[in-house]
Amino acid sequence: MNKKEFGDFQTPELLTREIVRLLEEYQIQPDIIIEPTCGIGNFIQSAYGHWQDKGEYFGFELNQEYCQQSAQKFAGISRISIEKQNFFTFDWESFLNRFTYQKILILGNPPWVTNSTLGMLESQNLPQKSNFQGNKGLAAKTGKANFDIAEWMIIRLLELLRDRTAYLAFLCKTSTARKSLFHFWKQGLNIGDSRLYLFDAKKYFNVTVDACLFVVDLSKKVHQKSAIVYSSLDCDRKNIYEFGFQNGEAIANLKNYEKYKYLDGLSCFQWRSGLKHDAAKVMELSVTEGNLTNGFGEKVDIEKTYLYPLLKSSDISKGRTNAKKYVIVTQKILGEDTRKIALDAPRTWSYLSQYASILDNRKSSIYQKKPQFSIFGIGEYSFAHWKIAISSLYKNLHFSLVPPACVISRDLSRHLKPTMLDDTCYFISFDSQQETEYWLSYLNSEECQGFLKSLIFFDAKRVVNIDILMRINFKVF
Numbered sequence: 423m424n425k426k427e428f429g430d431f432q433t434p435e436l437l438t439r440e441i442v443r444l445l446e447e448y449q450i451q452p453d454i455i456i457e458p459t460c461g462i463g464n465f466i467q468s469a470y471g472h473w474q475d476k477g478e479y480f481g482f483e484l485n486q487e488y489c490q491q492s493a494q495k496f497a498g499i500s501r502i503s504i505e506k507q508n509f510f511t512f513d514w515e516s517f518l519n520r521f522t523y524q525k526i527l528i529l530g531n532p533p534w535v536t537n538s539t540l541g542m543l544e545s546q547n548l549p550q551k552s553n554f555q556g557n558k559g560l561a562a563k564t565g566k567a568n569f570d571i572a573e574w575m576i577i578r579l580l581e582l583l584r585d586r587t588a589y590l591a592f593l594c595k596t597s598t599a600r601k602s603l604f605h606f607w608k609q610g611l612n613i614g615d616s617r618l619y620l621f622d623a624k625k626y627f628n629v630t631v632d633a634c635l636f637v638v639d640l641s642k643k644v645h646q647k648s649a650i651v652y653s654s655l656d657c658d659r660k661n662i663y664e665f666g667f668q669n670g671e672a673i674a675n676l677k678n679y680e681k682y683k684y685l686d687g688l689s690c691f692q693w694r695s696g697l698k699h700d701a702a703k704v705m706e707l708s709v710t711e712g713n714l715t716n717g718f719g720e721k722v723d724i725e726k727t728y729l730y731p732l733l734k735s736s737d738i739s740k741g742r743t744n745a746k747k748y749v750i751v752t753q754k755i756l757g758e759d760t761r762k763i764a765l766d767a768p769r770t771w772s773y774l775s776q777y778a779s780i781l782d783n784r785k786s787s788i789y790q791k792k793p794q795f796s797i798f799g800i801g802e803y804s805f806a807h808w809k810i811a812i813s814s815l816y817k818n819l820h821f822s823l824v825p826p827a828c829v830i831s832r833d834l835s836r837h838l839k840p841t842m843l844d845d846t847c848y849f850i851s852f853d854s855q856q857e858t859e860y861w862l863s864y865l866n867s868e869e870c871q872g873f874l875k876s877l878i879f880f881d882a883k884r885v886v887n888i889d890i891l892m893r894i895n896f897k898v899f
Contacts, residue, residue: 432461433531433593436689437626438468439531440655441591441635444619446472448639451590452527456480458509458575460822463492465530466502475501477527482507484889498559509575518582525641526588528579532572534595534629570595576636580613583640588593590638596651596881597621597635600665607647607667614640619659632881633706648676682873687895691850691861693888696811696843697732697749698798700784705775705797706732707748714748725767728752730839731827735846738824745827749842750774752795754805760793798845805840808853808858810865812891814846814884819874821865823858824849846884848891864899 457465460481479502483489489506492723496502507559509532514737516524572594579590580602592599599618606613616638623633635655648666652659671686673679679686699705703717707729714722750770752760764771774781774795775882781795788798809824824843828836843849852858864870875892 425681427744432465435464435468437593437621438464441465441593442468442472444635445527445529445589445637446635447590448589450525450641452477452589453524454478454480454521454526454527456482456528457530457531457581458482458528459484459530460492461485461488461531463495463504466492466504467495467866469527469529470496470499470502476573477501479503481505482509482512484508484886485808494862497753512625514578514582516588517681522586526583526586526610527591528583528588529591531593532575533570534631535571567716570601573598573601573605577605578585580638580640582607584611584613586640588635588640592636592641593621593633594636596632596634597879598885599634599647600879602636603647603649604667604672608670612644612647613640615642615644618649618651619653619655620653620662659751673877674879676878678872682869682876683871684897685870685898686893687897689892690896692803693848693850693891694735694801694803695799695814695888696787696845696847696849697751697804698802698845700751700786700789701777701781704774704780704898705750706751708746709748722773724750724770724773726829727767727835728763728770729829731841732831732844733811733824733841734811734844735815737844738822739813739818739820741820741822743822743824743841745841748829751800751804751842752797753793754799755795755801757792763795796884803851804842805838806853807838808852808855809841809843809849810852810858810862811843811847811849812865812886814848814886817880817885819871819886820876823855823864825855848886848888861899864896865894871895 455466455469455473455477457463457480460466460483462480466479466481469477470659475852481492481504483492483501483504483506486506489504493504496504515705572592574737575597576590576592583590596618602746603616616636616873618634618636620632620634623629623631646666647668648664650664651662653662665672665674666676667673668676668679707714707716707722711716714724728750729748730751731741732747732749734743734747737743737745752763763774778794789796807826810821812819812821824841826838827841829839830836850861852861874886874890874895877893878885
């Protein structure tokens with residue numbers, strides 16, 4: 423059985439015992455203890471070691487081998503039941519309705535894998551497809567519909583437990599816990615006292631990811647939409663910050679937000695994402711020994727007409743604004759007819775046609791029913807000579823001034839052109855260097871940086887996003 427398919431991280435007993443010890447602080451005496459994906463049963467074992475015959479224990483597992491191991495481990499203990507079940511097809515509502523008046527604790531370590539990963543593996547270990555996140559249009563097409571399987575599981579269980587005296591304690595990515603909470607907060611629903619206890623995933627699972635023990639006490643009906651994050655599972659842990667939801671917006675650090683919230687507004691500038699082409703080896707070119715070369719290491723002889731300087735996210739994050747790469751920009755606006763390239767720049771058209779099989783088979787649906795060799799994230803704003811840009815992928819929040827740069831043609835003539843940015847960068851455009859420098863000083867100021875840090879979740883795949891940037895109020899500067 424493919425461990426990657428099932429997000430398989432068996433939780434060591436050392437960690438399960440530490441978690442059960444932490445749960446003692448909640449002073450709960452559960453009647454029913456459930457582990458929905460019990461694996462080899464370490465959570466059940468630690469829970470039984472603490473609560474003994476005070477509770478009734480249920481472990482469910484899809485993997486037949488693990489299910490047998492768990493059943494053998496607890497053979498002869500009547501209060502422990504292990505069953506082979508698929509979380510996504512199991513009738514959880516009917517099962518939980520058997521315990522209407524009993525205290526329920528659901529704990530465990532659900533799969534650390536996304537639905538898109540399972541889709542690529544052609545796995546059937548997936549929930550029934552539904553737009554449970556409420557994404558619309560392009561958001562689903564460009565990746566926002568991707569979610570952790572654990573996120574779906576947590577939301578499903580919390581929905582079923584909301585009106586009960588119940589507790590949930592799951593190991594998961596911190597982003598998964600946070601997204602699960604925002605799912606409810608966005609609907610105006612308060613599910614209970616919520617806390618995240620950080621732990622070292624590298625130590626226990628040999629993976630580099632921000633992870634936590636996510637604990638929700640549904641027996642407490644709280645009114646605030648916030649959760650406290652603690653530094654560790656240890657007894658000497660510290661309350662390091664509190665995140666939440668205010669006025670329909672996510673706040674990463676509520677204390678710091680109070681200090682800088684006067685900057686929260688609506689940007690008078692439209693932030694844009696950079697160029698998207700999904701064919702770097704064809705569309706992005708470097709200069710090697712005086713010759714343009716593509717990602718296949720082949721020399722490329724094309725006109726300068728559709729060639730522009732390019733800065734990537736890694737360049738912007740390191741403050742490099744001297745473009746070392748070039749990109750072929752086939753359109754000036756979305757949907758523009760590209761056939762004119764054959765007339766304006768026949769060598770460029772010939773080059774693109776040489777790689778038509780790659781360009782015509784790009785997987786993203788945004789290229790479907792579009793002119794051949796289309797790109798995305800392009801518009802009049804892309805051709806402004808002055809820009810301020812930031813990388814979306816790095817924790818460095820420094821904004822960079824992006825000037826125009828020279829493109830050298832075959833006859834060695836130099837042509838000043840606007841610099842393009844890749845689709846992992848965000849930018850705003852200006853007509854003059856003076857105006858650009860003025861606003862750059864504001865964006866890199868201590869107050870603006872402090873405001874951004876109060877909104878940003880640094881464990882996100884894209885640290886910076888358009889929604890956050892559009893909240894910067896330039897009018898206070």
